[in-house]
Amino acid sequence: MFNIKEIRNQFPILQQQVNGKPLVYLDNAASSQKPISVLETWKRYYEEINANVHRGIHTLSQLATEEMENSRKKVQHFINAKHDYEVIFTRGTTESINLVAYALGNSNFLKKDDEIIIGYLEHHSNIVPWQMLCERTGAKLKVIPMDENGILQLDFLDKNLSEKTKIVSVNHVSNALGIINPIEEIITKVRKNSSALMMIDGAQSVPHFEIDVQKLDCDFFAFSGHKMYAPMGVGILYGKEEILEKLAPFHGGGEMIATCSFEKTTYAALPFKFEAGTPNVGGNIAIGAAIDFMKKIGVENIRNHENELLNYAQKRLLEIDGLKIYGEKANRTSVVSFNLEGIGIASDVGMILDKLGIAVRTGHHCTQPIMEFFKIAGTVRASFAVYNTLEEVDALVEGVKKAQRMLM
Structure with missing residues (x-):
């Protein structure tokens, strides 16, 4: 009921x-408001656990690690990712998109005159990172036009997708107009006419309807906790394992290394390769509580x-x-x-x-x-x-x- x-x-x-x-x-x-269950989960972490994760042998660190990794598994099942290590904790959708754009640029994925396609309905966070990537690599940015009703004109893809297309990134739902883009149709066209990677900005879709990243067959999917009843400052990047493995890290520092010397550093396995530094442990745990809240209703x-x-x-x-x-x-x-x-x-x-x-x-x-x-x-x-x-x-x-x- x-x-x-x-x-x-x-x-x-x-x-x-x-x-x-x-x-x-x-x-x-x-930003959505937060239910008591989420607030109490966040509060309990700081009152009863409050330790860094993955790095300590003491009880509180072990408890914090267990709680955060359980939350990662909740995200995995919520979006139906194949593996929990395909779920990367970030600060929000903006950082998730920037992570992908930066990592692709550092992985020699693009060269001069390659092409990136985005939609007309994008939030600035799904425009600017790709413009910056184009500036760094010499790639070109193309935009799917829209009509007077705000509907993307997908025949543009039929005419413009090619082997030069390396990335297609569109939002699932427009934050400004609430328009639901036909993601399944877009992905079908991308797969048929190019070998481009497909990224979805899901910030405005995850709070409102079910997501299945395997069914969608997207390569990346990004969203924020604070729009789905979780705290601010926590976000998620989903990426297919085989693609994430090929990408260079976004940030460097603690947690994301396997070995570090003055001569050479090797990187940790997924997902930690992309999670440098102390994470927002309380927020990362609380997003799991927000998922529990949504699933209960x-x-x-x-x-x-x-x-x-x-x-x-x-x-x-x-x-x-x-x-x-x-x-x-x-x-x-x-x-x-x-x-x-x-x-x-x-x-x-x-x-x-x-x-x-x-x-x-x-x-x-x-x-x-x-x-x-x-x-x-x-x-x-x-x-x-x-x-x-x-x-x-x-x-x-x-x-x-x-x-x-x-x-x-």
């Missing part, structure tokens, strides 16, 4: 007021609930004269991104909503190319999670109506 009251009671932050109004938190695409139940919220929000918002939803006709999840006609600054709407206790995100959402395509400076973005309610959507709609009256 999906009991929204019981779910909300697990999130202490939702019980407070903001500006004298009950908090309506609709900025989940930026049921990922499919979360998706169904969020789809109900999205459909209801779109219906209610479109009742407002002069309101435009971007990507309205595309297949989407958990995000509604909009503007009001005649109101040029989305942040003005956001500030009024904040006075009503409603937290939304305004601006370009680290997706400036999307905003330039639509010839706008930004949007108001409301994004949903498992604890949001239809009543909160109603509060959002009434708040937008009030903002419209005040700003027109």
Whole structure:
């Protein structure tokens, strides 16, 4: 049974007021709130264990290692990776993508005039690392175009994939518009027409629906803990074993070595080759607790609930004269991104909503190319999670109506 009251009671932050109004938190695409089970797991680590991992023979170090490696296994099963050592702990999606881009560059994977393809809907973290890689190697960056509905035009791949294509990296879900990209179709085209590596930015998909990296047949998959009810500062990079083995390390230092001398260093086995330095042990353990939380509710139940919220929000918002939803006709999840006609600054709407206790995100959402395509400076973005309610959507709609009256 999906009991929204019981779910909300697990999130202490939702019980407070903001500006004298009950908090309506609709900025989940930026970062979700944390349930008690995750908070207590993180707290327990620092109160009862708090030792470094892999390096100590004493009891606390052994306990910390066991807890973190158990969490790694939870991630493995959550995304259906073949091996637990294909799961690398990072600080977030951004670091995961940078890790791959840097490692590929240091592994002589690209040469001058090779090509990297990304999509038009990318977050800056799936644009800039590839631009930097192109600058270092002389490779060229190509972009899959989109139409006025925010839908990627995949015939571009039919015309542009070739043996020069070395990497294709696209997001699974647009953080700015909530559009679900047809990843399976993209991967099929890549496999058919090139030998390119396939990377998926899954930051906005993992919180909302089930992921199976083996079924997808992607080479890399990256996501962040803080968007799926875990703490900030922890992320995951999945990579196929045979590809990770070939890549040079990203960071150098402790933990990632097999042997080290002034003459030569050899690197540790996976996953530790890519996990230099002291990890975020508490956060890495807590992401396992977040997975437990999601699995207890049921990922499919979360998706169904969020789809109900999205459909209801779109219906209610479109009742407002002069309101435009971007990507309205595309297949989407958990995000509604909009503007009001005649109101040029989305942040003005956001500030009024904040006075009503409603937290939304305004601006370009680290997706400036999307905003330039639509010839706008930004949007108001409301994004949903498992604890949001239809009543909160109603509060959002009434708040937008009030903002419209005040700003027109």
